[in-house]
Every structure is written in C-alpha cells, then in structure tokens.
Amino acid sequence: MNHRPASAKRTASRPVELLAAAAVLASVVSGCTASGPSPQGPSTSQFPGATGSPPGGQTAGQSAGESAGQSAGQSGQGDSNPAPQQGAADIPDIISNVQPSVATIFTDGGLGSGVVYSQDGLILTNEHVVRGNRDVEVGFADGQRVAGTVRATDAITDLALVEAKRTGLPAAKFQTSLPRIGELAIVIGSPLGFENTATAGIISGLHRQIPGSASSSQSLVDLIQTDAAISPGNSGGAVVNSRGEVTGISEAYIPPQSGAVALGFAIPAATAVKVADQLKEDGTADHAFIGLGPGDITQQIADRLGLPDTHGALALSVQDGGPAAKAGIQPGDVLVKLDGKDLATPEDLLAALRTKSPGQNVTVEFRRGSETQEVKVQLAERPSS
Secondary structure, eight states, X not given: OOBOOEEEEEESSOOOXXXXXXXXXXXXXEEEEEEOSOSOOOOOSSSSSSSSOOSSOOOOBOOOOOXXXXXXXXXXXXXXXXXXXXXXXXXXXXHHHHGGGEEEEEETTEEEEEEEOSTTSEEEEOHHHHTTOSEEEEEOTTSOEEEEEEEEEETTTTEEEEEESOOSOOOOBBOOSOOOTTOEEEEEEOGGGOTTEEEEEEEEEEEEOOXXXXXXXXXXXXXXXXXXXXXXXXXXXXXXXXXXXXXXXXXXXXXXXXXXXXXXXXXXXXXXHHHHHHHHHHXXXXXXXXXXEEEOOOHHHHHHHTOSSSOSEEEEEEOTTSHHHHTTOOTTOEEEEETTEEOOSHHHHXXXXXXXXXXXXXXXXXXXXXXXXXXEEXXXXXXXX
C-alpha cells in the first residue's frame, strides 16, 4: 500500500491527498497546516499542506478558534549564528523562554505557525502556510494579534517571510549547525489551532528525503527527523534544542493512519537562515539548476531501458539549452552520481543540488543503456517561473 506525507498546515477542507498517484512512498506524509475559520480549502497537488500545500499528503479540518496562551520567560535575541554552548535548562524553562518568539499565522484558508526572525516584525514560516495569501493575521504568545503582509516566498525550500505590524519582538536564536541524533527536540507551534502548544522528543534522524515527493515538490529533502509530535497547525513553527535555540522549522509528518508512530520532519535551521536572509535582502532565494526533470525508476522502466537495477534519477525531460543538455545528458539517461555521491532516487538528486550554488561545476555520472558516462555540468540559476 502506498502512503504519502502530509504538510503540517491545517485547512478548513477535508483531508486531501497531495502527492502524485505514481509516488512510491512507503508512508503518507502529511502537511502541518490547520483549518481556519473559512470553509474554503485550497486544492493542491503539490506539497503536504493546505493553502497550496507542499508535496505529499493530507490535512485535516477543524476550526482554529482557541485563544492564545500566556507568555512567560525572557526574550531571545536575533542572532542567526550558533550560540555558545551552555548548560541544558529544564524543559519548562526552555518553553517559557522560547514561546514569545513563536507566532501563529492566520490566513483565509487556515492557520500555521511562525518564528520571530527579527525584532522589527519579520516572521519566518512555511511557504505553504501563506500560499495564495497576501494579507494575514499574526498572533503572539501574549495574546496580541496584528495585521501581517506576506513579504517574500520560496517554494523550493517551502519558506516565507511575513511582515507583522509590530516591533520590539523577541527574535529567536538559531543554531545553524546540525543537531546530533538523540538530542532534545521541543516543537512549539499551534497544532489544530491550539496556540502556544509544546511537545517534546529527540532528534531521530538527519538528511531525510521523503520518497516519491520529487514528482510534486522540491522541498521534502535534506530534512531533520524528530519523534516530537508534529500535527496540522505546526507548519512553520520551531523545533528547539536544550539551549532554547531553533534547530529546525516544522515542515511535515507521517500520520498515524499510515502505520507511523511519531514521524515528524523539519527544515534545518541552516537552510532556513540562508533562505530567510536572501528573501529579506531582495525577495528571492538563489538555487542551483541542472535543467532536467527527474523521475523514479520502476522495475518496468528498468527492464525497458535495459538497466541493471532501479537505482538512480531518471531524466524524464531535459531543458533545451539548459546545463544538463549542454553537457550531453539526454531524456532517458539515469543519473547515478553527483560529485561522487550516489544518487539512489530523484530526491537524492534534489538534496545534492540543495548544497550547490549557481555557476558551480559538478561531475555527473549517468547510465545510458548499458554504458556509463561521466560529464561536467555547470549549474545555472533556477528560472523564476
């Protein structure tokens, strides 16, 4: 049975399947966006979520009328550099200190969460939380709600900046180095509309890709995995370590009906900070572009192309005049390595490209029938459309 991811934004619509039917995912990924006061729910075939959600999954519907919780603790500081190591605080102190830096984003189609990025009102959230919206409302831990404007979005990483009409905010601290597996993970957000909710667990894995997601999105790659509960409404909220630093932005989860137990995913803080800084500067984020559409290799495709196995990223299409075409890659070729790193799936290719820059030269190994070839590809800037 095929299962898929769901985003963590909650919409007012009934559960929606968001990944392509051909996806070969062993578990359903759901988006973490929660239903809002409006019964109008976005239709999406992209990402796990709602108001235009990310790839994979389903969302559940419920009104989000709960009131905001009380704030407590001291404010953080807006520093995107890793903070010096400190002694671990206890969980209640961590939560009370960080809650003022986590917001709730209300849209016409639902709600999600956000993290205070700068004290002058910038809120970092998921792109699928605000998709299709220009004007939103932002709720804070002290109960105050203010108007907000979507300032910039990046669908490739599923990140966005919202400008709230409020200043003097306690900006979150970000830990841009990857956490270790087993470290404390506290998720703070507004699951199912319950604002200022905290759940706790550990970091369960790093560099996770969601199988089958490449057919509908490029955002479900190179993720942090946690067993701290992530639910609809958590999208865009904070995953925090024992020092109260944000190590990830909540992104998606695999729902229990797929047989999963506590499988949640977050965008690493390093990615979030890099993209947020670019969005803040000029409204866009830079991404390396190879100029081909990757696809999964089924056994039937492998047999038809005479391939020894189903590993690799199949070039379903190659853009005329693009980087791959200039290097001699053709539709039907199977990319198996990039800069010496094995590519078992299309998601592996997207994750590898996430670490590269436009203009950079990479070495691509690919199979064409029974032959293996190696070429140099100069990556380009991803087109805006």
